[in-house]
Structures are given as structure tokens and as C-alpha cells.
Amino acid sequence: MNTMNRILQSIQGLPPFPDVARKVLSILNNPEYQVSEVVRVIEFDPSITAGVLRMANSPFFGLSRQVGSVRQAVSLLGQRSLRQVIMASGALNYFRTDSVGYGVKGQDLWRHSVACAIMSQILERRLRLNLKVDQDAFTVGLLHDIGKLVLSTFVQEELERILFLVEERGYSFIEAEREIFGVDHAELGAQVTRKWKFPVEIVQAIRYHHAPQHAETGDELTPVIYLANIACLLLGQGGSGIDGLNYRGYSDVMHRFRLRIRDLEAGLIVLEEEIRKSEELLQAG
Amino acid sequence: MKIVVGIADMRVSKDPTDTLVTFSLGSCIGLSVYDPVAHVGGLLHFMLPEKSLDPEKAVQKPFMFCDTGVPLLFKSCYALGAQKSRMIVKAAGGAQILDDNGYFNIGKRNHMMLRKLLWKNNVLISAEAVGGNVNRTMYLDIRDGRSWIKLSGKDMVEL
Numbered sequence: 001m002n003t004m005n006r007i008l009q010s011i012q013g014l015p016p017f018p019d020v021a022r023k024v025l026s027i028l029n030n031p032e033y034q035v036s037e038v039v040r041v042i043e044f045d046p047s048i049t050a051g052v053l054r055m056a057n058s059p060f061f062g063l064s065r066q067v068g069s070v071r072q073a074v075s076l077l078g079q080r081s082l083r084q085v086i087m088a089s090g091a092l093n094y095f096r097t098d099s100v101g102y103g104v105k106g107q108d109l110w111r112h113s114v115a116c117a118i119m120s121q122i123l124e125r126r127l128r129l130n131l132k133v134d135q136d137a138f139t140v141g142l143l144h145d146i147g148k149l150v151l152s153t154f155v156q157e158e159l160e161r162i163l164f165l166v167e168e169r170g171y172s173f174i175e176a177e178r179e180i181f182g183v184d185h186a187e188l189g190a191q192v193t194r195k196w197k198f199p200v201e202i203v204q205a206i207r208y209h210h211a212p213q214h215a216e217t218g219d220e221l222t223p224v225i226y227l228a229n230i231a232c233l234l235l236g237q238g239g240s241g242i243d244g245l246n247y248r249g250y251s252d253v254m255h256r257f258r259l260r261i262r263d264l265e266a267g268l269i270v271l272e273e274e275i276r277k278s279e280e281l282l283q284a285g
Numbered sequence: 286m287k288i289v290v291g292i293a294d295m296r297v298s299k300d301p302t303d304t305l306v307t308f309s310l311g312s313c314i315g316l317s318v319y320d321p322v323a324h325v326g327g328l329l330h331f332m333l334p335e336k337s338l339d340p341e342k343a344v345q346k347p348f349m350f351c352d353t354g355v356p357l358l359f360k361s362c363y364a365l366g367a368q369k370s371r372m373i374v375k376a377a378g379g380a381q382i383l384d385d386n387g388y389f390n391i392g393k394r395n396h397m398m399l400r401k402l403l404w405k406n407n408v409l410i411s412a413e414a415v416g417g418n419v420n421r422t423m424y425l426d427i428r429d430g431r432s433w434i435k436l437s438g439k440d441m442v443e444l
Contacts, residue, residue: 103438172383230382234391235332236292236311236420242438245311245418249384265333265391269342269349272292272332 003154004182011150011188014094017196020045021090028079028086038074042086051089058280060118061085084138088114088281091142099148101155104241109145111282112232112239117141118274118281119228122267127257129220135201140225143202144209145239147188154181159242166246173243174210186210212253223253227264235268237275290315290328293349297327297361301428308422310378312392314351314399314415315423317375318358319430320367328425329358333391334398351398374403375432375444376413377423392416412444 023041027033043049049070056073057066061081067073077085095110102109120137123129131137155162158180165176177184190207194200205221208214209229215222232238233245254264275282290296290307298305305328307315312332319326331354336343338350347353359369376399379392387393396415403410414421414434423444424433432444 170383230389233382234312234389236309236313238309238311238420240309240420240422240437244420244437245380245382247382249382249386249389251384251386251388254388261388261391261394262338264389265338268332268391269339272349 007151007154007181007183007188008191010153011192011195014146014150014192017198018045018048018090018093020048021086022197024048024086025083028083031079033079035071035074038082039071042070042074047093048086048089051092052085055085055088055281058278060274060278060281083136084117087136087139087142088117091146094146094149097149099152099241101152101157101159102148102239102241102243104148104239107283108239109148109241112237113142113145114278114281115141115232115235115237115271115275116144116225116228118278119231119267119271120224122270122274123224123228123231126263126267126270127220127224129224131221131224132201135199135205135221137205137221137224137228139198140202140205140209140221141228143193143198144189144206144225144229145185146192146206147185147190150188150192151177151181151183151185163242172210172248173246184210210247212250223256226250226253227257227259231264231267231271235271237271290330292330293332293346293354295327295329295348295354295358295361297325297358297365298427299323299325299365303427305425305427306422310421310423311380312378312395314376314378314392314395315421316355316358316399317423317425317432318362318367319373319425319427319432320362320371321373321430322371323366323368324427324430325362325365325367326425326427326430327358327362328423329354331355331395334394351395352402355399355402369408372408373430374408374410376410376415377421377432377434377444379415380417380419380421383418414444 095106098105117138120141162176165171174184190203194203205225208222209225212223212226307330316329334351336350336353343353379396381392422435435441
């Protein structure tokens, strides 16, 4: 079996996205959802329950009082925040192991993913985008680097060749991945989330999170995630892996949203502020 | 004791058992200053070049910006007995993504602002590790004033 097939095969090794999270999200798609129904489903999964209890209390969600039960969390959090808490609780388990090939601890990749989720929301607000519920930028932020978990072992095996391409030949890290493996972490992330039956818009945004020029016309989610990721790299919230800041800047994305560098700087100020409010989300627990 | 300097933050010390550290500098800049006679040092982690971007924020969090953070770093060291003429100044960070058009060049803007500000105040940078596409962690050892840089996957090197 060649390396690319071995890599694609190893996607199977990733546990499926928690069923409970999927069920809750589908209940929440109906705006008239019953609190008791959501609570019953969440409490079926102890790890999602623990995540909800911890994260719901993050100042990020701005609840005025402390939440002590799943019922309280479900009744107090709005539909949008509840989706985010559920997604974060479901995604968190994948970041318990380190991505050794990228030289990044699970905890740090999780912090990067949450920071990217937060930044994508800041941009969504600032740019006054009206993304549909199932195009949730927060979810894409959380999962955009999930392909790194699959590729990490292979990166470790080929690190020397990758670094040669990056340091000596001017490749970006992801271009080097593609050159050596025939596939990169963004494509793998897309394959993983497609397998988990996430909406196609989310899968596409993960696939092109380093290549926004390939996004379809009208797709606003992809460029937002791209910019959010770049902002996190600049602010040192990129996970501090061996790939560092070796990713390409595409100024077309900035032009498309009529953003100047000062707008991005202003975005970083808000990001720093929100990150400080989000310790309960950022901690892998 | 290891004292962590967060983003948009600054710490000073004259306790020889202290090491100041700031993690994961991207386009931000870490600036260390040290007076080898008074054995006083400080470390600043600023994010952005100018307070004009958000003057209100600059009042709440002066260490976020180069033009408000750097003067405060020096003043805080003077308060512990340091003198300007003896200060050893080192900088790290200001990294960039791969960007031919320079559109995302916050790191470079930070570095230019820092140089301009220090030059206007007759302060020389004695060593720096600035630019490139890497994350840096910066340490300042208060015992001997040595600054160290750590990159992901590499050994620690003295600056």
C-alpha cells in the first residue's frame, strides 16, 4: 500500500464524532426544541455532560449566573451558544493526544482550535455576515485542524524532507505535506468531517482553510476561517508547532471584505480580550 | 521563580532567583531589558505598533502597544534602581506568514515601530531574533541578565 492510501486508511482509526452531539444538534435545528428532550440526550453521555457543565460557565457565553446542572445550561444558553458548547464538548476528546509530528501538544492544538473558533465569530460579527445555522464558523474553527491528528505520525516519519522543502525551497508547510504525501492536513480534515456527515459547507471550509482562492463564489465561510486562522498564527495562538507561521497570506481575501491591515490589528485586540474570557473553553480539562 | 509574561503584559524583577518568560511570540515582540549593575530586568510582550489604533485600550492595557508599553517597561525598571545608560536591550518575535505582498505584515510593523522608538530615545538593541516564520519563546534570567530563545523542535539558544 502506498503512503497516501495508508494515510487515508488511518482516517478509520479516528473515533466517530459523538452520537449524542449529533443528536443534540439535530434537535436544536428545530427552533421550538424542548429543553427536557435536549437534557435527556446530553445526560446520556458523561463526557459531553462534563464538557457542557464546565464550558457553559465560561464568561465567553456571558451567563449572569453560575450553571450547576445540564438543565440550567440548556435553559439559559441560547440556541447558538448551546450548539457551540455541544460542539466543543464533542470535539475536545480528539485533542487529548499530542500531535508529535507537528511538535504540538494536544492541549495547545485545542487552544489554537478554540482561538480560531472565537476569531471566526469576531470576524463574522465585524463583517456583518449572515451565515446559516449549519454553516457555523465556530464549528469549523474547532475542527479545521482535525486532519493534523491523522497526518501527525506520517509527518514525524518525513519531517526532515518536509523541513527541507519549507526551509530551503520556499514551500509553505501544507504545500510540503501535499508534495510528499499527495494529500495534506486540510484535505484529510475535509475527509474526516465528510465521513462524520457534517454539512458540505463545513467540509469545504475545512478543505480550503489554507487555500481560500479555491472557495466557491458566494462561500463566505471559507475566507472567514482562513483569516481567523491567520490571525491566530500572528497572535501566537497557532499551537506553536513546528509548522509555525509557514502558511501563505492571500491579500485577495482582505480585498474581498474591504479589510485593511489596521482592521486585522483591531480584530487581534478583540481576540486577545475574548481569549482571556474563555479559559474554561481553552482548557482541555 | 519562573514568572510568565502573558500577551500584552510586562513583568520586572530584581530577584536573582527569577526567570521571566513569555511564550509563543508570533508577530508580537518580546523585549527584554537588563541593568547588569543593579541586577534589575524586565520583559515586555507587546502585540501591536501603535496606541492610535485604540487609544482607550491603550489606557487599560498599555503593554498591548509598542509606543505605550516600551516607555513603561523602562520606567518600571528605573523604579527598581536600573539606569538607562546601563540597560542591555534585546528583542525577539515579529514573525510573519509567507506573504509576498506584505499585506499581513504586523510583525514587521511592530519591529519598525520598536526601532524607531528606541532610536529616538538613544537606546541601542544589543541583540535580536526577529522576523522569519517561527514562533519564539523568550526567557530573561534575572541572575545574570542572559536572554534565551526557544523555537519549536529546536534547542534553546542564547540571544
